[in-house]
Amino acid sequence: MTLKLHDTLSSCTGAAGGDGPLRVYSCGPTVYDRIHVGNARPFVVAMTLRRHLIRQGRPVKVVINVTDVNDKIYAAARAAGIPSPDFAAEMTGAYIADTDRLGLGRPDVEPRVTGTMPAIIALIETLVESGHAYAADGDVYYAVASFPTYGALSRQRPDQLLEEGRVEVGDGKRSPLDFALWKARKPDEDAWWDSPWGPGRPGWHIECSAMAMAHLGERIDVHGGGLDLLFPHHENERAQSEGATGEPFVSSWLHNGMLRFSGEKMSKSVGNVARLADALDEWGAETLLLLFARAHYRSPMDYNDDTLAQARAAGDGLREALRALATAAGDGSGDAELTDEARRRAAAFDAALDNDLATPQALAELHQLAGAGNRALAAGAVSARAGDVVRASLLDRLEVLGLAGFGHSTAAPEDVRLLAQQRLEARAARDFARADMLRDEIAARGFAVRDAPDGFELVPTR
RNA sequence: GGCGACGUGGCCGAGUGGUUAGGCAGCGGCCUGCAAAGCCGCGUACACCAGUUCGAUUCUGGUCGUCGCCUCCA
Incomplete structure (x- = not known):
């Protein structure tokens, strides 16, 4: 049996993985808030893949990162009046707890950006040395023009992107398309790291390249994430990783479709989100997992x-x-x-x-x-x-x-069994009014009573 | 505007050049004191328009529509 996966880059469905464990990296959350149901989809996809392979005894290694340094985290921590490292730690804990409740287990490795700093800095240095990146006033940028196939993954044309004129023009950028690998510390940022370019912190995209390579090697089999990460995030990751190694980075780019809420993508920026924890409270893990499983991962779903x-x-x-x-x-x-x-x-x-x-x-x-x-x-x-x-x-x-x-079936507690017994007797006495009343009473205690040839059966409601 | 994905019966959702996916809901029946659960039966759908073909939901071209990305975003 061969695993076949759809690869966004080639838009073909083909064999995934070779000898050895299937190496899977999936983009995890940026912990500036509790995660919503949409954020859970890539987690569910990656973990389902993992469980499928493990059940068959096929080796697999899944890495899902936690992005715990980011502009939004600084802002959210400031608003909450607590240091951003504390805020990020708290939200990371909430993310772990929320996804734990899905009951799919944990990825093999869950690296944090803050715990990967040496690897990130080393990767940036490699890119600077090889001419793919350049420093400017404490920032470091990736030179998009140095990567000939930039845009191939997301099917964007660099000249077209430039024409749009919507790309941010940074101070020291040589081209508007260039993106930050390292950002110099700003005065109000309370978490930073020393680097060859001065104090600062990593740009958004470099962390994933570094974490994937650190835990899975320079070439990985599967890279997952939401379709909305295709551009610019994955495009940039590809440019960074392949720029640094000169080799293909990912065999299968796996992108899951968006969750729709009221006809629109569920998104924090739109504001139409359902928190995963709330959804779990209301519907339970099984219904949520079934909802995901009922749709193909690449389809958008309501x-x-x-x-x-x-x-x-x-x-x-x-x-x-x-x-x-x-x-x-x-x-x-x-x-x-x-x-x-x-x-x-x-x-x-x-x-x-x-x-x-x-x-x-x-x-x-x-x-x-x-x-x-x-x-x-x-x-x-x-x-x-x-x-x-x-x-x-x-x-x-x-x-x-x-x-x-x-x-799993929940056995009925003694009081419910007693009521069911009484109902059985009432029925035998053809006192159906009493029997129906007892059925309601049993229902109020969370069980449905069913008549069976040899008496009754008690089934938990829900 | 550019790029991409997609349009299947009330809803969700597979699939195929000609023969029943499946689930949920609905209707009728069996069972039941009434139910519940289960079982049996019932819906000939594939956006639209052309074309290829003996024959298309499945192939080709076009039209319309929906969604996503192009900006932080799973």
Whole structure:
């Protein structure tokens, strides 16, 4: 099985990675605020890829950085009245905590800009020495004209960009297209580092080149991030990295589509954001993960109550199937057919993910298996043993998507069981008014009661 | 204006030159005291206009529309 990914540079879908661990770098957040749901998408994509490969025993190394020095951080810290390093540390902690709640685990390395300063400065020095960069009054700029294929990744033409005249003209810049690798310290900036060019801090793009190379080497397999980072961020990263090494930097540039909120991109600058933590509070990790998985990572996707409710409903179906399989006690006449289908669907799930992380299709395989299980179960044809096998195979793949929690069932507490028992008795006495009242009471305590041949079943609501 | 992505049934979302993706919602039925869950049945969609073809949702050209980037942005 070969992993194929779509590469933005070539706009082709092709084999990703060779021998050795798949080296994946994905642009993480700038921690000037709590992250929103859109910020979580590249994290989910990278971690899904990681989990998919790990489940199959294929080696992978995922690096997602944290940008903890930046203009916006200075500004936000100032507004909050605390030192910017403290502010950045606090927000970094919040980012870790928020993404932890998704239940996808952590990347292998999560480097901070502030912890990578020597590598960043060394990379800038290399670029200066090789003529790709020049110093000017304590700033250092990348000379875009020195990189012939600048614009190839984002399909921008340098002459066209210049014509637009929208690029910022810096004081010491030779060309308006040039961008800062190092920025001299400004008087009100309370975090800075010494460098050959004087005190200051790195520009936005150089950090990612340095961190990727520091942890994955000069050539990496996959570089991910939001489509909105394509230009200028990734274009500049490519120019820096390849300028420094003279070699191709990335085999597959992976760009995820934007989340749309009310028809527009969810973005802090637009102001239409839903914080990840709030979304998790309201909908839970599983519904959010399912929402992401239901759309291909490159497609734009709508984030709203309707799409979330649909994701939740789809999840409920899988949850039900798992619950039912756990209670299988049939004659086993359908075992062979069902376990065979489970094998086929599981393989198809893997193949779908190998095909440019086609999560909607992968999910469809699971839904089909769930349906097959329900049908066989309804026919009383599934033995307890086969039920377990199929259930385990379903959970095994759901785990890749972070959805193994669908298999957990909350046992009803004693008081709820007592109410259900009383309802059973009321029904036996044909006191249906009382039975319905007890059902409402049970519902108020978070459980749905279902009649079963041998009594009742209590299922947690949500 | 430049560059790019995309337009599939009520919604989400695969896919293919001629044969049912799947899910959710909806309707009818089975089951149930009523439900819930599950099962059975039901929708012939592919933006528009031309062209190629025996045949196009799938190929070609054009039109329209949506979104993104071109500026901090996942």
